[in-house]
Amino acid sequence: MNALGLWAPAGTADFARLEPGFAEPVHDAQETFRAVLDGMAFPGRIKWMPASRAQPPAPLGAAAAAIALTLCDLDTPLWLDRNLAPVAAYLAFHCGAPLARAPAEARFAFVGDAAALPPLDAFALGTDEYPERSSTLVIEIGGLVTGSGVRLVGPGIREEVRLGVAGLPARFWAERSALGELFPRGLDVLLVSGVQLAALPRSTRVIL
Amino acid sequence: MDEAALAAPGAPADEATQEARRGWYAVLAKASLAELDAVWDALAEKPDYRTLRHSETGLVMVRGRIGGTGAAFNLGEMTMTRAAIQVIDAAGNVTYTGFGYVAGRAKRHAQLVALFDALLQDPVRHGALAASVVVPLAERQAAMKAVRAAAVMASKVDFFTMVRGE
Numbered sequence: 001m002n003a004l005g006l007w008a009p010a011g012t013a014d015f016a017r018l019e020p021g022f023a024e025p026v027h028d029a030q031e032t033f034r035a036v037l038d039g040m041a042f043p044g045r046i047k048w049m050p051a052s053r054a055q056p057p058a059p060l061g062a063a064a065a066a067i068a069l070t071l072c073d074l075d076t077p078l079w080l081d082r083n084l085a086p087v088a089a090y091l092a093f094h095c096g097a098p099l100a101r102a103p104a105e106a107r108f109a110f111v112g113d114a115a116a117l118p119p120l121d122a123f124a125l126g127t128d129e130y131p132e133r134s135s136t137l138v139i140e141i142g143g144l145v146t147g148s149g150v151r152l153v154g155p156g157i158r159e160e161v162r163l164g165v166a167g168l169p170a171r172f173w174a175e176r177s178a179l180g181e182l183f184p185r186g187l188d189v190l191l192v193s194g195v196q197l198a199a200l201p202r203s204t205r206v207i208l
Numbered sequence: 209m210d211e212a213a214l215a216a217p218g219a220p221a222d223e224a225t226q227e228a229r230r231g232w233y234a235v236l237a238k239a240s241l242a243e244l245d246a247v248w249d250a251l252a253e254k255p256d257y258r259t260l261r262h263s264e265t266g267l268v269m270v271r272g273r274i275g276g277t278g279a280a281f282n283l284g285e286m287t288m289t290r291a292a293i294q295v296i297d298a299a300g301n302v303t304y305t306g307f308g309y310v311a312g313r314a315k316r317h318a319q320l321v322a323l324f325d326a327l328l329q330d331p332v333r334h335g336a337l338a339a340s341v342v343v344p345l346a347e348r349q350a351a352m353k354a355v356r357a358a359a360v361m362a363s364k365v366d367f368f369t370m371v372r373g374e
Binding site (some may be wrong): 093 | 257259260261262263292294301302303304305
């Protein structure tokens, strides 16, 4: 902290390089929140984020940026993978969120390179008393498509939906199903691709 | 973060720049919205700018010490509004980033402070702006402070104890 109460981690001295956040902070955050809420309520459905008004710096995707600007603040330590390291200053400035030293300390983990995703059990899985104290993963992937791909069943899904996910390593699905027996502990995952979003809450079962 | 990070981009902040910025910032932050609006309207060459952080209102804890000594305690919270503005040059590049923190809830107020803060960092504009904006505002604030101090002084009571011969 300095005299003006501005917070920024070391290395963000160059404010001229920062991109603006939401153009309309209140409405953009409300629309984003609604999209995430709908996505979590209907796992596997693809939602379009109203992210066109945020101009995140590369390589942060529009949907991932909107989620960060909406949900992250001083109380949510962030973990960024190596791919997203260049946007740490952007997120620190606009969210004010501290950076977590390890995935297990993160409330939100942003993954820019899905191929290099850490093992899922490296993240915080919550406790039986406080299952919500888990990490929420936001993973940038190659593309989303409905109607083909893995079959999803569970709350919020009438019978089953199919979700095609490009660019996610195969071990993700195995690691995720291994977490199933820990319920209500677990991980909520938001898959983002550009301005698209699909949610995989911990209650959703995946049939490969 | 150390205060060097607040300096003009690309240039390492030396003590003098920091001190100068602190000076104009103290004046801008205390100037009223009406005063800043007037000087902004009077500004001949208005710069292009973009909003880095839109005005947002929140609370800050004001801390103080009784009589300037002793341990600091929380005096209370006050409402503040802050904004950040980036000035853009003719080529479309961001040149200077200004910050505005003001008491109260006026969004435009914080924006204007941020704008002037950014413009005053520009060596090309600094001289003219300092003379036409900062100095008159500082003089007005000093005059008001003097008036108030005089009014308070008039009611000053000196207490003393006479030596009692016992």
